[in-house]
Each structure stands twice: as C-alpha cells, then as structure tokens.
Amino acid sequence: MFAIIQAVGWPIWPLLLASVVAVALIIERSISLRRARVVPAGLLDNVLADFRQRGVSPEMVERVSAHSPFGRVLAAGLRNINSSREVMKEAIEESGQAVVHELERFLTTLGTIASISPLLGLFGTIVGMIEIFASQGTSGANPAQLAQGISVALYTTGFGLVIAIPSMIFWRHFRRLIDDFVVDMEQQAVKLVEVAHGDREA
Numbered sequence: 001m002f003a004i005i006q007a008v009g010w011p012i013w014p015l016l017l018a019s020v021v022a023v024a025l026i027i028e029r030s031i032s033l034r035r036a037r038v039v040p041a042g043l044l045d046n047v048l049a050d051f052r053q054r055g056v057s058p059e060m061v062e063r064v065s066a067h068s069p070f071g072r073v074l075a076a077g078l079r080n081i082n083s084s085r086e087v088m089k090e091a092i093e094e095s096g097q098a099v100v101h102e103l104e105r106f107l108t109t110l111g112t113i114a115s116i117s118p119l120l121g122l123f124g125t126i127v128g129m130i131e132i133f134a135s136q137g138t139s140g141a142n143p144a145q146l147a148q149g150i151s152v153a154l155y156t157t158g159f160g161l162v163i164a165i166p167s168m169i170f171w172r173h174f175r176r177l178i179d180d181f182v183v184d185m186e187q188q189a190v191k192l193v194e195v196a197h198g199d200r201e202a
Contacts, residue, residue: 011124012124012159015117018116019162019163021113022113022114026170029106030170038068038103039070039188040068040070043064044192048192056078056081061079069102070188073095074192076094076095077189092189110167114163114167115164118164120156121159122160124152124155128152132150
C-alpha cells in the first residue's frame with residue numbers, strides 16, 4: 001500500500017483522508033445505531049408498569065429520559081401526561097424530531113464522501129492524463145513519466161470507487177435503520193398516549 005501511495009503521489013492524499021473519515025464514521029454510526037441502544041426492548045412496558053403503579057414523578061421522568069433516545073421521546077410525553085391528547089402528542093413529536101436529528105448525525109458527511117470520492121478519483125485520472133501528455137516530447141515519450149501518468153490515472157480511479165461503494169452502502173443502510181427506528185418509536189409513543197388517556201389498558 002505504501003508503495004502504491006508513493007507511486008501515485010499527491011492526488012491520492014485526499015482519497016486517503018476521505019477513506020479514513022468514512023471508516024471512522026461507519027464504525028461510530030454502527031455502534032450508536034444499535035437497536036438495543038436506540039429503542040430498547042421492554043422500555044415502554046416498564047414505563048407503563050411504573051405509571052400504573054406509582055404514577056408519574058419527576059424522578060421517573062428523568063430516569064426514563066436518561067435511558068436512551070427513545071426514552072427521551074417517552075419522557076416528553078410523560079412530562080405532559082396531564083395535558084390534552086393533542087399537547088401530549090405534540091411534545092412527543094417535537095422530542096422525536098430532535099432525536100431523529102441526533103440519530104442522523106454524521107450521515108451527511110458519509111453521504112458526501114460517497115458522492116465526491118468518484119470525483120476525486122476522476123480528478124486523479126485527469127492529473128494522470130496530463131502527465132501522460134506531458135511525457136510526449138520532441139524525442140518521443142518518456143517511459144518513466146508515461147508509466148507514472150498511467151498509474152496515477154488507474155489507482156486514483158479505482159481507489160475512489162473503493163471508497164464510494166461501501167460508503168454509499170452504509171449510508172443507505174443507516175438511513176433505512178433510522179426510518180425503522182422512527183416508525184417503531186411512533187407506534188410505541190402512540191400506545192403511551194392511549195394508555196395515559198384511558199383509551200386502552202396495555
């Protein structure tokens with residue numbers, strides 16, 4: 001790899017930086033967007049059990065809010081438990097929007113890397129082509145400069161695609177994962193509202 005970097009030269013450095021950032025973001029989002037961390041199983045059941053047994057207290061609300069992103073959504077509803085159904089739903093929706101914004105953190109950067117990596121590879125290709133044409137002199141082509149131009153063109157194009165393809169795959173995967181989390185949180189939050197206003201028992 002080091003030999004390739006030396007052979008290609010400076011056009012590959014932006015691609016190397018993009019690859020490092022992409023790998024870091026993929027690892028970070030893979031850890032942060034685990035279902036057990038975002039929408040823990042059984043949280044709503046525990047909240048409803050506490051609500052039926054002891055009602056809503058500030059301590060309970062703070063404990064639920066600190067539990068997880070979904071806990072913050074439920075806590076927003078619990079803070080407005082004595083308000084009307086509409087007010088309670090609005091509080092949940094506002095909290096949900098903030099949670100979704102947090103879940104989408106860094107996805108724009110990852111999507112940008114997926115989009116610009118082929119362009120950076122194309123830029124390297126153009127640099128390589130310039131070097132190829134520059135190798136043409138009055139005495140003929142310079143073999144070393146010709147080989148350098150070809151290596152720059154091919155390596156940067158390939159490296160750009162190697163970065164872009166997995167970045168795009170993970171970007172789409174994370175987007176779909178967040179959409180699934182949003183649907184799950186909405187359904188469970190509606191259940192909390194209905195139980196709180198006596199429309200259903202469990």
